Amino acid sequence: MMEANARGLLVIPALQKARKDPDSMKAKILSAARKIFGQYGFHGTTTRMIASEVGIDISTLHYHWGDKADLYEAVVLDIHDDLRNKLIEVESIIHGRPLAERMKIAIDEMTDFLFDHPEISNLILFRYFGKTRHKSALDIHVPEYVSDIARSMDLCTDKRNVPVSARMKVLAIMNAIHNFISGEDFFRPMLGFERDEYIASVKEILKFLLVPAFVTEKLGVRSQKDERSTISQPPRLR
Amino acid sequence: MMEANARGLLVIPALQKARKDPDSMKAKILSAARKIFGQYGFHGTTTRMIASEVGIDISTLHYHWGDKADLYEAVVLDIHDDLRNKLIEVESIIHGRPLAERMKIAIDEMTDFLFDHPEISNLILFRYFGKTRHKSALDIHVPEYVSDIARSMDLCTDKRNVPVSARMKVLAIMNAIHNFISGEDFFRPMLGFERDEYIASVKEILKFLLVPAFVTEKLGVRSQKDERSTISQPPRLR
DNA sequence: ATTTGCCTCCATCATTTGATGGATTCCTAT
DNA sequence: ATAGGAATCCATCAAATGATGGAGGCAAAT
Numbered sequence: 370m371m372e373a374n375a376r377g378l379l380v381i382p383a384l385q386k387a388r389k390d391p392d393s394m395k396a397k398i399l400s401a402a403r404k405i406f407g408q409y410g411f412h413g414t415t416t417r418m419i420a421s422e423v424g425i426d427i428s429t430l431h432y433h434w435g436d437k438a439d440l441y442e443a444v445v446l447d448i449h450d451d452l453r454n455k456l457i458e459v460e461s462i463i464h465g466r467p468l469a470e471r472m473k474i475a476i477d478e479m480t481d482f483l484f485d486h487p488e489i490s491n492l493i494l495f496r497y498f499g500k501t502r503h504k505s506a507l508d509i510h511v512p513e514y515v516s517d518i519a520r521s522m523d524l525c526t527d528k529r530n531v532p533v534s535a536r537m538k539v540l541a542i543m544n545a546i547h548n549f550i551s552g553e554d555f556f557r558p559m560l561g562f563e564r565d566e567y568i569a570s571v572k573e574i575l576k577f578l579l580v581p582a583f584v585t586e587k588l589g590v591r592s593q594k595d596e597r598s599t600i601s602q603p604p605r606l607r
Numbered sequence: 608m609m610e611a612n613a614r615g616l617l618v619i620p621a622l623q624k625a626r627k628d629p630d631s632m633k634a635k636i637l638s639a640a641r642k643i644f645g646q647y648g649f650h651g652t653t654t655r656m657i658a659s660e661v662g663i664d665i666s667t668l669h670y671h672w673g674d675k676a677d678l679y680e681a682v683v684l685d686i687h688d689d690l691r692n693k694l695i696e697v698e699s700i701i702h703g704r705p706l707a708e709r710m711k712i713a714i715d716e717m718t719d720f721l722f723d724h725p726e727i728s729n730l731i732l733f734r735y736f737g738k739t740r741h742k743s744a745l746d747i748h749v750p751e752y753v754s755d756i757a758r759s760m761d762l763c764t765d766k767r768n769v770p771v772s773a774r775m776k777v778l779a780i781m782n783a784i785h786n787f788i789s790g791e792d793f794f795r796p797m798l799g800f801e802r803d804e805y806i807a808s809v810k811e812i813l814k815f816l817l818v819p820a821f822v823t824e825k826l827g828v829r830s831q832k833d834e835r836s837t838i839s840q841p842p843r844l845r
Numbered sequence: 846a847t848t849t850g851c852c853t854c855c856a857t858c859a860t861t862t863g864a865t866g867g868a869t870t871c872c873t874a875t
Numbered sequence: 876a877t878a879g880g881a882a883t884c885c886a887t888c889a890a891a892t893g894a895t896g897g898a899g900g901c902a903a904a905t
């Protein structure tokens with residue numbers, strides 16, 4: 370069910386077809402699967418839920434996507450593709466601008482994008498924080514695009530060797546965004562916000578929280594007590 | 608299965624007993640349930656997995672805790688109790704100190720505590736980001752202790768009326784910590800860290816990221832473009 | 846020794862769930 | 876018109892899963 374293309378990236382043939390024709394049954398099922406898996410996670414989702422969301426029989430689902438785990442892997446691959454494309458787009462927008470501006474634009478762009486596709490945040494967090502009972506052959510190369518972001522944020526002098534501290538910073542930033550997207554159903558009622566107010570507040574809080582750390586670091590404005598602002602070199606880098 | 612005590616807090620009789628005698632079968636089951644539910648989530652966990660972890664029959668589990676959803680609610684209540692107690696302890700430690708110091712101590716304390724009890728972070732994130740297919744009568748009062756933290760961090764002038772922006776900041780901070788705890792299995796191999804190195808790095812990154820925002824805000828060091836550092840008043844507060 | 850109450854396990858159920866075979870329908874090329 | 880293939884659904888299965896009844900065991904009280 371899974372192959373590797375010329376660039377060594379994982380490829381699922383059925384996924385290619387679904388992306389080529391968004392009206393195809395494959396694409397409809399994939400879209401429904403993204404939604405339901407994103408809401409309930411792998412074990413919380415039944416193939417019947419997905420089939421019923423599309424309005425088809427489960428056997429049709431299996432016909433197009435194989436078994437449940439295959440479909441789930443296709444979904445994960447699919448959302449990572451979307452995310453990677455968006456990151457590339459954002460990178461091209463912010464390229465060359467000063468750091469604070471770069472961060473603010475990136476936060477606005479990524480927040481809007483993810484609020485439009487909340488299942489991306491949901492599924493990524495599910496993968497980070499939960500275990501599944503089946504072993505997945507899937508190994509999305511998170512480290513790689515985390516390093517890419519670190520480079521584009523100018524967090525590292527040596528472009529080929531992104532320090533661990535920089536990658537951790539990127540993880541923290543990405544997670545902070547995902548949290549507010551994924552947690553909307555929980556946080557928004559708790560805060561008494563309407564949706565658009567919530568989105569605006571998320572952007573503001575993220576900027577409030579994330580920008581100062583990097584900007585003051587760059588300016589060297591930190592207080593004397595904070596001299597250890599970067600982490601000592603990691604024992605090994607892979 | 609659930610009652611309310613004199614202070615209006617939810618109470619499960621069986622949970623009281625389990626806490627009173629940590630060697631009891633009730634306590635053993637609760638502990639195993641925390642672990643397994645924390646790893647696999649509600650739907651990813653089977654009662655047989657928990658029973659087998661304890662080394663007992665599933666009927667014994669049901670005898671002590673009722674059905675699966677009851678046990679899950681007891682677990683959620685239990686970890687929230689632990690978390691609340693720790694927060695109270697931390698509050699008493701940092702009381703009266705300057706802001707930056709308060710934050711650093713709180714981050715160190717909470718990080719150590721949660722790395723010792725990762726299922727707390729796991730379960731809290733599961734509740735924030737995932738849906739279950741059963742309706743829960745459980746309504747842990749997250750807003751309340753979020754407001755408590757905001758007060759103890761001195762994020763609000765009016766102690767009775769914690770602004771929404773302050774509560775969002777607290778959410779962002781708490782989530783940032785939980786993320787690195789829950790995501791250890793995913794992030795640590797990716798970064799090539801040993802466990803103790805990872806923990807140390809998490810603390811450093813959290814301080815790097817979180818402290819400057821609040822300290823520079825307090826000092827009024829922010830650049831002119833950032834005058835809107837607080838969010839407009841919420842439409843309604845509950 | 847017997848009773849009593851608590852605890853545990855074995856055997857068993859009913860339902861849910863992932864999965865498939867095979868019949869049927871629909872479309873297209875000939 | 877029809878042969879062939881693709882797509883869909885119905886019926887059904889086997890395994891997993893949540894749940895329970897009842898027998899047995901054990902310790903303390905009588």
